[in-house]
Amino acid sequence: MGSPSTATRVIRPRQRAPEPATRFDRRLAEILAHATDVFCDKGYEGASMRDLSRASGMSLAGLYYYFESKERLLFLIQKHTFSTIVQRLKSRLEGISDAEERIRVFILNHLEYFLANQQAMKVLSHEADALKNGFASELASIKREYYRICVGLLDELKQVRGLEFSTRIAVLSLFGMMNWIYTWHNPRVDADAKELANEMGDLFLHGVLTREVRREAR
């Protein structure tokens, strides 16, 4: 009783942006950023709402003004991260037409975003199926789009160069190489995104480009 207009307690207020975004959105973004760090450290299940409260400097109850459950919070983080990377990729690909170069752009885009937002990407990679059905399916569609883009780039290369290999395995191997980085990359020791992208790009593209001749070994 007394609840204004929607069924849930969390009301997204509509109010003209003071320019970039509403106060609500800005505060939410801050909380998401802190929560990302905590999820990265402790994992989704391992991080408690009290941990998130401490990290973001807001009371436990206060958090629930911004999202209605811990699961929805994880969803918001994953959706935002993935949407951003897809959107950046699309804009970067716009000018490029050479098939090999387009794949290098894909790799560079992925790695640059990955290393610049390592915590978010770890959460994305590591907590890939922590979400239940409702949230999971919405995220899966964004993921599928990203996957399809990569398949498209590879099929393009195969066609132009007359290659033959399993696109699926190649794409998933490439994702594996790139996403595994969160388990080992140390910014103080390891190369930066551009160098890694070159190295992995060479490895992957040479591996894929020498498939004109049918298997020579074994």
Add this chain to the structure above:
Amino acid sequence: MGSPSTATRVIRPRQRAPEPATRFDRRLAEILAHATDVFCDKGYEGASMRDLSRASGMSLAGLYYYFESKERLLFLIQKHTFSTIVQRLKSRLEGISDAEERIRVFILNHLEYFLANQQAMKVLSHEADALKNGFASELASIKREYYRICVGLLDELKQVRGLEFSTRIAVLSLFGMMNWIYTWHNPRVDADAKELANEMGDLFLHGVLTREVRREAR
């Protein structure tokens, strides 16, 4: 008080094996197997001791007769899995001398064990740093040995063929390709270990073997 001879309540009884292993060891192995399935489904933090109790058909309290904490249980699973894979690899490598073939054996060994024990390997890959300092360091040493073997194989190849590339990035990329499989492999749709090993072996080895000429692109 009344505790027999050791400080902890969990006593590993010594009693001659009725042939293969003691009753204790056999029962423990059963529990580890069931626990592996549950950890695979729900993750380490997400799986409760009550889940494990249900899955293994033993009472909650009964489990603690076999290991003293949930963390130690995870450790036992990971240690057993990793030790087995290293040991199998060593015996498989014994007869082989060709550098390229040795790397193919490495890949095949990894993938065969990976697909045959997918749950265990998912737990191994996914819960890589769920363990605290004490357990973590013992596991890290097994992990490091495995990593070093692969570095050795690659350095061998580099020397024999006069190649130049970052061994570290190549090895970690290879691990990425292989370990990422747990996120996508569907036994009903995807190829078996031998075919996957061939495909990934081709991709990786061709990628690595064409590094005699210094970088041609970009």
Add this chain to the structure above:
DNA sequence: ACTTAATTCGAACGAACGTTCGAATGAGCC
């Protein structure tokens, strides 16, 4: 200054967590 709505919080809820304890079983040997 007053009103209204947006934002924050302390305190508590019931449920589930990992773990412990003492008593009840079971099996193997005299």
Add this chain to the structure above:
DNA sequence: GGCTCATTCGAACGTTCGTTCGAATTAAGT
């Protein structure tokens, strides 16, 4: 039968979990 361990369990421990509620506080518009 009785004795001795190994094994299993029900019941509870104290703690922490995600979430809720009503009141307090702050910011915005007049």
